[in-house]
Each structure stands twice: as structure tokens, then as C-alpha cells.
Amino acid sequence: MSRQATLTRGSTFKHVTVMSFTGALGLMAMFLVDLVDMLFLSMLGEKEIVAAVGFASTVIFFTVSLSIAVSISATALVARAVGQGDIELARRRATHVLGVGVIFSSVVVWLLWPRIPAILHFLGADMRTLDLATGYLHILLLGMPAVMIGMIGSGIMRALGDAKRAMYATLLCSVVNAVLDPILIFVFGLGIHGAAIASLCARLSMVVVTYYGVVKVHRMIGEFDLMECLQDLKPIAKIAVPAMLTNMSSPLANAIVMEHAASFGDDAVAGVAIIGRVIPVVFGGLFALSGAVGPILAQNYGAKQFQRMHHAMTSAVVYALGYCLVLCSALYLSQGFLVSIFNASNETADLIRFFATYVSFSFFFQSLLFIGIAVFNNLGKPLNSTLLNFGRATLGTWPLITFFGLFMGAEGVLFGQAMGSVIFGCIGFVMARRYINELEYRTEMTLAESVHSDEMLP
Template identity: 30%
Template sequence: MANKNIELMRGNPETAVRKLAIPVMISMLLTASYNIIDGIWITGLGEAAIAGIGFVTPIFMILNGVSVGLGSGATSSISRFVGAHDKNRASDSAAHSIIILFITSIILTLIFLVIQEPLLRIYGASGTALEEALSYSTPLFLGLIGIMFANGASGILRGEGDMKRAMYAVVVSVILNAILDPIFIYTFGLGAAGAAIATVLSSLISAIVILYWLLVKKDTYVDINLRKFKFNSKITKNILKVGIPASLDMFIMSIAVALYLIFITIISGDYGVAAYTSGQRIYLFAIMPLTAIGTAVVAVCGSAFGAENGDYLSRAHKYGAKFGILFGLAVTIIVVLFATPIASIFAYTPETSHLVSGIALFLQFAFLSIPLTGAGMASSFLYQGIGRGVTSLFFTIFREVICTVILTYLFGIVLEWGLIGIWIGLAVGRSIASIVNYIYGRHTIKQIRTKLGT
């Protein structure tokens, strides 16, 4: 299996991006269903529990972003060594990734167990909601090592092009979570704590499966032997220079969302926030396939860069952008045409039916940026693939904080276009940033090809 994956990564870049992207798309859609299943079971716990878990969610998203980011660092580093036909350093990179994940998970566990209560109070949790939040967050943070490894170690498999087994690990986690949630929440009567324990156990078992493939079965391209581990500062730097900036992406996004919510609250209060929150759920679900394409671009571009093949690097980036634009265009057409029925799914009760028009307007305007976002995301993942994680982080800041925040404020507040101005600002800001990102990506590839003479 591993040899076929390596051959695929070193072969036709268009075929590689397409074939590697599909299992990642399935994984991400399954991950989305994971959150939906959690939400369904948690709803039965009552308002205080829902609110308490809601306060923990942004913290968990940031921690989850760290694990995914470190996984991206592993993918980038390993794929470059695969392209360079350097199996020993690819294996060393995989071993270093495991050690980094272990150390990071221990440090974050200790930190967040200490600061969780004051942090939750800062977020606004109090009374029964705070008790429920702590009931949920404590087992979640205690089991952080399983969550970190489930996400991060998948990056090792992706680094050698083994997207299918990375997908299988997600399938295991989703199925287990669906089974364990009602058992721990209701049968054992653990409530919010039960939801967290179900998440931790399902993630831990998924992580064990991945580590079994890597450390016991040893049928992967990389050959990891932790007993012979020797620290290498260059390999560590190689992983972290992508992993750390990628880990900060979610933090930057949370800052941007906070600013959008301030603008929306000024304009329309709770109505606007509710419309944005519901529409944003659909938006995040819709861009998952674009993220999957980008994940494939990381591995293929990393391999091409390691092999010093400028032609393959260029073709992988171009095809990833084209694939993203076409996929994004199809999604946008469907959502814009069926905006009202889709919005009705998230506002189906008599008490929330008045939100349908607001959510539909969000979908009809904000979604117009998705096709160009496909090109921009392919470029951001290109930078990760060639080891320029800071450049990728810069374009996240440029897209969400600079372009989009400025334009949402301009259209929504200054020009007084109201909520439609905010939705237009989201679309225009992200579109402009994506175009600039793609142009800079092509410029970067041109520089690399000139340097390589290919």
C-alpha cells in the first residue's frame, strides 16, 4: 500500500492531487457529522449544559487547530523527504513528529487544567453554565493526548500519501463517538462529562489504530524506531516552521470572527448574530472539500519540491486551484439557488422561522467568494508544502483580518448597508485576498523554478 502511495505522489501531479483529495474530503465530511451527532445528544441535556459546552467549544477549536497544524507540519516535512528519495530522513521526521505531539499534548494538558476556570469566566461562563463547562472541559483536557495524536499522527500518513488509512482512522472515531455518546451521557448518567469522555475515548482508540500501523505493524513507507531516536534540531525546525504557523490559523480566525460579531451586533443585535452563526455553519461545511484539495496539494507540492521538480510543483498548484474553483463554483450555485430551503433547516421552529430570510441572504452573498477561495486555499497549502508556513499564516491574516474586517466595517458600518453590507464585505474581502494569494503563489513558483533551473 505504502509503495503505491509513494508512486502516486511522485507521478502525474494532477492525478495525485485528485486521488489524494477524495479520501480527505470524506474524512472531513465525517468529522462534520461527528459534531452534528454530538450536538444532537447534547441538546437533551438542557440549556445550561448546552451553554456550558458552548463556552468550551472555542477553546477546544484552538487546541484542535494545534493538533491539525502540527499534523500539517509532519505532512510537509515527510512529503519533501519522500520527494527527495530520502527514506531515512522521512522516517526521522515521522519519529520527531510523534515526540513533538507527545510533548505538546502534555504541556497543553497541564496548562489548560490550571487555567480552564479563569479562562471560562473570562468568556462569560458563570453559575450552572460554568459548572457544566468544567464538567465537560476537565475530562476533555485530561484526554487531550488522544485527541492530539488522532489528528496529528494522521499527518504522518498523509505525508507519504496514505490518505485512505488516515480516513479509516476518522471513520473509527466517528462510529465510536456515535455509539459512546448516548451510553456515557444518558445510560451512565454522566451528562456533559459523558460527552467529553466519549470524545476522548473515540479519539484515543483512533490514535491507537494509527500508532499500531506506524509502530507495530510497520507496513508504512516511514520506518519509525523510537528506541533509536536521536534529536535533530534541523528536522524539528523543519516540522515546526510549518506546524506552528498552521496551528495559529484557528486563533487568527477566532479573532476575525469576534470582530465580525461586534459589527453585526452593532447593526442588528441578536437577530444578525443568529443569522451569521447559522449561515457560518453551512459555510464551514461547504469549504471542507476545498480544504481537502489543499491537503492533497501540501503532500504533492512537498514531494515535488523535495524532488526539485519545478514543473510538477507548478502543475500541482495550478490543478489544485482549478479543482478548487470548479468545486467551489458548483457548491455556490447549489447554495445560492436553494438558499431559502437550506436556511429553513436551521430555523424550522415557529420561534426561529423569522431567521430564514436573514440566513438566506447570508448564503446568497457570502457564498459568492467560495470559487475564488478555492484558488486561494490551494496557494496557502502550497506554502505549507514547500515549508513556508509563515507565508501561509500571513495570507490567513491578510484574508480574514485585513481585507475582510476592513470591508465588512466599510460596507456594514461606514456606508450603513446593514447586514447585507457585512455579507458583501465577507465575499469581496475573501475574494480579493484569494486573488492576491494565487498571484503570489504563481510568483513564488516562478522564483523556485528559476532557482532550480527547471
């Protein structure tokens, strides 16, 4: 077995914990920088600037989602090859996913660039807000290939079990952004364009960490071969395309929730918006769970160690339960602080308290869905992830928040979304367990047939 298949040995709980926490630190750092970025821009005193960033963020979220999807493909393919002990195949797959990612992201930039004003106008931006958002996006969109390289590189390092260097890429990006933001926005007086340049520099910094980790430390980039790349295109797309669709479901669910909250007035919208800012910071350790469990499952599947795959699933559930018990308790105890720091009053404060008291623990069940998504993305059935996520975003959101909203008001919107997470979390986890059992059975039957064939030979 390859010396690099580190996730096929040792405690599965330790692997899950380390991979999740390192991923969470990087994610939470990026979310915190986004908040600080918005705070700096709001200090300029122009509501058009804040609105422009809001419109641009929709487009940026789309491009980042594409990068994350390709990185999921890189993690799954490389980890599986490493688990099989085939480092040359892992190196080939890493090289070709990276090549495909750079070409794909460059094409996306080429297609979006001239259409940015039209897209922003379609989203509702006009006049000065449209001009500001267009200039902001024209700068920031140039960094998409760098984001693609950074995400894929982080995925490759996670596939190798090197969670710390994968975290360093996002941490460095956040630090560079946080340092350059006030300098370019205030000292040089560049305003929103300064924020865009800071973000562009931060994204370019990800390439440096990725190059050092993937190329210098792990030597996972080989010679690019066009014919072999075309052969690898099918397995890459088989994972990446459903993953892209999966990532699109979250903004769909958020849009449905915000639309229903708007029917209960501005206080309800403010409450949902504040909760939306709190969630990624508090539950970042769960959002990172899918990216943590995936490489562990893929390496052990490549090594045909199904018992460790079952242990990894159990370890992920134990980790999620412990995380939720601690963080949900902290959230419950700090609800008064949240209400005061956001100057919330009336229904806004009631929603924050309702979320902290009753709804927050539903993220344990959402973590079960994350685990299920990791199973299907990394073990050959990414379409199941897409169906589960879109199911939660539609069937698990709209009917439930409509029903509970009739009886509970704005609180029913949060409660309905939580119930959807409970239902689809349980469904996704059960499906994932059964799928691993199915893979194990198939493997045992294949081995039995192979032994039988050998015995029949003279």
C-alpha cells in the same frame, strides 16, 4: 526514486481530487458529529449545558489547532524527504515530529489543567455553566495527546500519499463518538460528562488507526534519538509555529463578524450562526484542499519536478472551480429548505438566501488562498501563510464589513467578508505562483553552477 513517492507519478488532478475528497469526508463527518452532539445535549432541556459546551469549545478549538499545526509540519517534512527518495530521513522526521508532538501536548495539558476554571471565567462562564464546562473540559483535555498522535499520524500518511487511511482515523473517531454519545448521555444518565467521555474514547480510537497505518503498514517510526531530535527541532518549529499562528486567525475573523452582526440584532446573529454551521458541511471539500495539495507539492519539490508542481496548482484550481459550481448551485436551489429546517424568519431567512445566492461562490477565491497557504507551509515559507491568513482576518474583514454594513445592513457583513476572501485569495495565489517560479529559478541556477564547477575541474 523511492517506491513510496507515489505523488510524483500519475495524474496530478487525480491526486488532488482523491486527497481532497478523502480529507473532506473525514472533516465533514466530524462536523456532523459535532452537530449531533449538540442536538443530544440540547434534548436534556438545560440551556446551561449548551452554553457550557460553547465555552469549552473555544478552548478545545485552541488545542486542536495546535495539533493540526504540528501535523502540517509532519506532512511537509516527511513528504519532502520521500520526494528526495530518502526514506530513512522521512522515517527519522516522522519519529521525531511524533515525539515532539506528544511531549508538547502533554506540557499543554499540564499547563492548562489547573487554569481551566480561570480561563472559562475569563471567557464569560459563571455559576452552574462554569461548573459544567470545567468538568467537561477536565475530561476532554486528557485526550489532547491522543489527538496530537492522530493528527500527526494522518499527516504522515498523507505525506506518503495514503489518503484513505488518513481519512479512516477521523471517520473512526466520528463513528465512535456518534455511537457512544446517546449511550453515555441518556442510557447511563451522565449528561454533559457522558458527552465528554464519548469524545475522549473517540480520540483514543484515532491512535489505533494511526498505529496500524504508520507503524504496521508503512513502517515509518524508527528509534527515537534525543540528539537527532534536537537537530530536527528547528525545521519542525519553523513550520509548526507559524502554522499555529495561522490557525488562530480563523476564530479572530469569526469573532469580528459576529460582533458586527450583533449590532443588527438577534435575527442577524442567528443568520450568521446558521450559515456558520452550513459552511463546513457544504465546503468541507475546499477546507481539505490545503492538506491535499501540500504533500503533492512537497514530494515533487523533493524530487525537483517543478513542472508537476505547476500542474498540481492548476489541477487544484480546476478542482476548486468544479466543486464550487456544483455545491454553490445546490446551495442556491436548497435555500428554501434551509430556511424551513432552521425555522428561520424575517432577517435571518433573508441572510440565508443572500448567502446562498450571492456570497457562497466567494469560497472559490478562499480556496485559492488555501492553495497558497499549502505552497508556503510545505515549501519553506510558512510565515507567509500566517501573514496572509491574519491579513484576511483583519484587513480583509473589519474595514470591509464595516464599510458594506453601512450601506447594506446585515447583508453587508457577509458581502464584506466575501470581498476580503476574493482580495486575499487572489493575492495569496499570485504570491504562491511567483514563489514556485522563484524556487525553480534557484534550483536551475544551482544546477548550472554545479555543472560549470565540474567542467572547470582538471
